[in-house]
Amino acid sequence: MRKSGILLPVSSIPSKYGIGTFSKHAYEFVDFLEKAGQAYWQILPLGPTGYGDSPYQSFSTFAGNPYYIDLEALVEEGWITTKDCETCDFVTDEMYVDYEKIYQSRFVILKKAYEKSEIAQRKEFQEFKKESRHWLPDYALYMTIKNSFQGISWIEWDEDIKLRKPSAMKFYKETYEKEVEFYEFQQFLFAKQWFALKEYANGKGIRIIGDIPIYVAFDSADTWANPELFQLDDSCTPIGVAGCPPDAFSATGQLWGNPLYRWEYHQKTEYEWWMRRIGYCYELYDVVRIDHFRGFDEYYSIPYGDPTAEFGEWRKGPGYDVFKVMKEKLGNKAVIAEDLGFLTPSVIELVKKTGYPGMKILQFAFDSREESDYLPHNYTKNSVVYTGTHDNDTTVGWYASFNKKDKDFAKRYLNIRKKRDVHWEFIRAALASVADTAIIPIQDYLGLGSEARINTPSTLGDNWKWRLLPGQLDDELAEEIRRFTKLYGRI
DSSP, X not given: OOEEEEEOXXXXXXXXXXXXXXXXXXXXXXXXXXXXXXXXXXXXXXXXXXXXXXXXXXXXXXXXXXXXXXXXXXXXXXXXXXXXXXXXXXXXXXXXXXXXXXXXXXXXXXXXXXXXXXXXXXXXXXXHHHHTTTTHHHHHHHHHHHHHTTTOOGGGSOHHHHTTOHHHHHHHHHXXXXXXXXXXXXXXXXXXXXXXXXXXXXXXXXXXXXXXXXXXXXXXXXXXHOGGGBOBOTTSOBSEEEEEOOOSSOTTOEEEEEEOBOHHHHHHTTTHHHHHHHHHHHHHOSEEEETTGGGGTEEEEEETTOSSSTTOEEEEOOTTHHHHHHHHHHOSOOEEEOOOSOOOXXXXXXXXXXXXXXXXXXXXXXXXXXXXXXXGGGOOSSEEEESOOTTSOOHHHHHHTXXXXXXXXXXXXXXXXXXXXXXXXXXXXXXXXXXXXXXXEHHHHHTOOGGGOOOOTTOOSSSSOBOOOTTSSOHHHHHHHHHHXXXXXXX
């Protein structure tokens, strides 16, 4: 069935206090999606972010970002006051998240709420801890110890706790018992608020598309607590790390630095950790987009310590085996395979064998030198089309910087007659295509330029910051989106 949706990170919702949250504004966005005739809300990974603020480099693959906790709900609980919130400095510019200010103020307020809550006495908190026992204790302890070492990576901790010696584990659990509980409290609030929002969205006929990065961050509770899952030596130092080789966009490749999986170990355990991870994703989301799908076929291994990605090598991944086990243990789940970039015959075969829809990005289509699989007339029904993703510039920003020859091709193909129509003609092409699903970033519906870009890969400092301003989404826009959606049979 033909459907469409909108891509908007939670952080970009125009909530109070500096960053998007699970606030009334998030519920209003769900209402907007319903008015606009949409079936999906696509978001980015929900995990707690660290250096660089990237949701793809999280301190945990299971935990949620405490920044997304709605502070106004805590005011209603009586745990904090509006004055507590307003006396904190959250914002430099309403259009962009100031992560440094958020970091310095958010935990102060959440700590006040924790101290007032007497949360340990609540039955629902104890039930949450029990349900989350496979990841929560390690995450809460990891964050607590990390704070005690002024935020340095766990690989630089004292040897006894770095290697999780029983005596050291006992010492930190007992010494920092209240701090550990504070991190558990944050996760309790995150889960309670997110699942309430998801239930509201599902009740309106909106399904959530979430994102699972193939890799976890090295500086994470996952790696510290489960070193056997990764290619680490006896001192827990990585042997090889993830990235991409040099290409036309990067002369030295991309050095991501994530630890690589010890796939033989995962296979022996019937991918137990992966099944737990993916299974939890289907509690958080209705559809899961698997980032860097190619890595299951072959992964690029870069020697640890190399300053660039130039001297890595491709190695064989688990292939279809992990998805075979997934289907056996979890059933047939809705998946989107992020199959972008250079695809070898074996990757194409893997995507085909799984039956999962791949991705088509319109911005990749208009290279006038060659026929492109990203041109709409080459799509198959079993695919998901985007004008662009969180890693692309907005359509208006991208078009403005386009070279003349390729721009002329796009003008002819999309019948662009006026500059102000650019984003609508791209949207029209996506919605009119045969792809079963079309996802449009909200910036493209608003016709915003490069100032609204979410992320520029391989850069630091200006990413993951853009936010909607109050009032930018209105009934008139919802109705216009609905007309387009209905015109192309997606309602």
